[in-house]
Amino acid sequence: MAQLWGGRFTKxxxxxxxxxxASISFDQKFFQQDVEGSMAHVKxxxxxxxxxxxxKNQILxxxxxxxxxxxxxxxxxxxxxxxxxxFVEANLIERIGxxxxxLHTGRSRNDQVALDMKLYTRQEVIxxxxxxxxxxxxxxxxxxxxxxTYMPGFTHLQKAQPITLAHHMGAYFEMFKRxxxxxxxxxxxxxxxxxxxxxLAGTTYPLDRxxxxxxxxxxxxxxxxxxxxxxxxxxxxxxxxLSTIMMHLSRFSEEIIIWNSNEYHFVEIDDAYSTxxxxxxxxxxxxxxxxxxxxxGRVYGALVSILTTMKGIPLAxxxxxxxxxxxxxxxxxxxxxxxxxxxxxxxxxxxxxDVMKVSAMKGFTNATDAADYLVNHGVPFRDAHGIIGRxxxxxxxxxxxxxxxxxxxxxxxxxxxxxxxYEAVSLETCVNKRMTIGAPGPAAMKEVIRINxxxxxxx
Ligand code: ARG
Numbered sequence: 441m442a443q444l445w446g447g448r449f450t451k452x453x454x455x456x457x458x459x460x461x462a463s464i465s466f467d468q469k470f471f472q473q474d475v476e477g478s479m480a481h482v483k484x485x486x487x488x489x490x491x492x493x494x495x496k497n498q499i500l501x502x503x504x505x506x507x508x509x510x511x512x513x514x515x516x517x518x519x520x521x522x523x524x525x526x527f528v529e530a531n532l533i534e535r536i537g538x539x540x541x542x543l544h545t546g547r548s549r550n551d552q553v554a555l556d557m558k559l560y561t562r563q564e565v566i567x568x569x570x571x572x573x574x575x576x577x578x579x580x581x582x583x584x585x586x587x588x589t590y591m592p593g594f595t596h597l598q599k600a601q602p603i604t605l606a607h608h609m610g611a612y613f614e615m616f617k618r619x620x621x622x623x624x625x626x627x628x629x630x631x632x633x634x635x636x637x638x639x640l641a642g643t644t645y646p647l648d649r650x651x652x653x654x655x656x657x658x659x660x661x662x663x664x665x666x667x668x669x670x671x672x673x674x675x676x677x678x679x680x681x682l683s684t685i686m687m688h689l690s691r692f693s694e695e696i697i698i699w700n701s702n703e704y705h706f707v708e709i710d711d712a713y714s715t716x717x718x719x720x721x722x723x724x725x726x727x728x729x730x731x732x733x734x735x736x737g738r739v740y741g742a743l744v745s746i747l748t749t750m751k752g753i754p755l756a757x758x759x760x761x762x763x764x765x766x767x768x769x770x771x772x773x774x775x776x777x778x779x780x781x782x783x784x785x786x787x788x789x790x791x792x793x794d795v796m797k798v799s800a801m802k803g804f805t806n807a808t809d810a811a812d813y814l815v816n817h818g819v820p821f822r823d824a825h826g827i828i829g830r831x832x833x834x835x836x837x838x839x840x841x842x843x844x845x846x847x848x849x850x851x852x853x854x855x856x857x858x859x860x861x862y863e864a865v866s867l868e869t870c871v872n873k874r875m876t877i878g879a880p881g882p883a884a885m886k887e888v889i890r891i892n893x894x895x896x897x898x899x
Contacts (some may be wrong), residue, residue, distance in 0.1 A: 449863070461759075462528040463524075464519055464521050464527060465519060467523050468517045468524050469769055471517060473559035478499075478503055480505055481547055483646075484648050484652045488646050488648055488757075502540060506528060514835055521834050525556075529543060545645065546643040547643075548639035551636065552636070555634050557654075561772075568682070568772070569624070570618050570793065573618050576613060577896065578786050580893065582786070586708055586797055588789065590796065590867045591603060593608070593805070593880075602800045605796065606870060606885050617895065631658050631659045632661060633658035633660070635653070636665075637648040641665055642665045670753065675768055678741050678742070678772075679771055681747060683739050689732050694729075694731040704799075705795050708792065709788075710725070710790070729785065746763070805843065810831065810861070811824040811827075813861055814827060814857075
């Protein structure tokens, strides 16, 4: 009886194990990088006379054929192979025979996969950096147009002091600029080639690791073969940088969602970037901003996942590390999608400048400036703070803004007030007087825009 299904049971188990172990469903993402790495390896092997010129040429031709056929769809990457490395090697042998069997000389899948993952993520670092640059260009264009577009600045989501739209956008410019710098740092630190490290202890062949590093545009070979096959720091650093990008996008999205609400009405999201409700005909929802905010969670998840995977792994390579791929790929694709969509949404966002200005005027955002007025007329700041507090209370009772009170009303609260108070607490004055670098005053803002324009031209 046991025998009747025993064989079958073993087969079934094997299939499950095979599926559990296999990575081709996701590592085919770096098919191109895998071939590229093999080409460099083979060129080096021939240069070191480990392979003949003829063998090298056969292998290179075979690999080019595989690239071409996968590209055209003639050759399909299927789950008949355990991973992308096996797929390429098996196809090569099928095409060119014995010479193909020499491709893997002096190489292990451990240094191979370390290389492929590096080549793939390195390229993505460049692409994400480029997408962020596109976003910065949209932000700076908004800044240039709005150095005198007044709005309330908030702390605790309470109106605090008047600022300009250029100033508010400028805050995000700085965040995404730092994000790009982080990506540059990661690139520099990761850009050493693990190829030639073998399984963990190098190889006995006279490989020229400097040469493969140079062919693949690395700054040099990695310096410890155990570390080379066991290092995923660059993945962790990248996911950390991506998490920070998402955190910034999410904060920005949250603001746009608030500004787009019926109560604020500071902005209107373009029809192309909003969605309707299936039941409520009046609705135009900020779904894209909400989705960007929502997708932040999965990118953070990827970071925590790989950190956790790596924490208990003894040197050198262990299969746990195969888990570095799926979530990283997902995080990369998520961030690229989010940055691109967010850029489009921001570019088409309509700012209701009048509503913003009225909001700034109505919220006592000039109270600090009113206190400063008293200070400039000899009142100690702490007393001025108390006087303006009482003034604001009076305004609330009367449902008026500070500059809507008569001079008599103002003088009843403090005799120090004179006619020039109106000018001193106007929105324009409040903003214009903030002219230290980094502040919203239009002159300071224009200088910052100039510096950041230069940065965009340079980098
Ligand atoms: N699929 C593997 C990974 O992603 C490739 C390396 C396999 N190495 C090994 N010794 N089984 O990590």
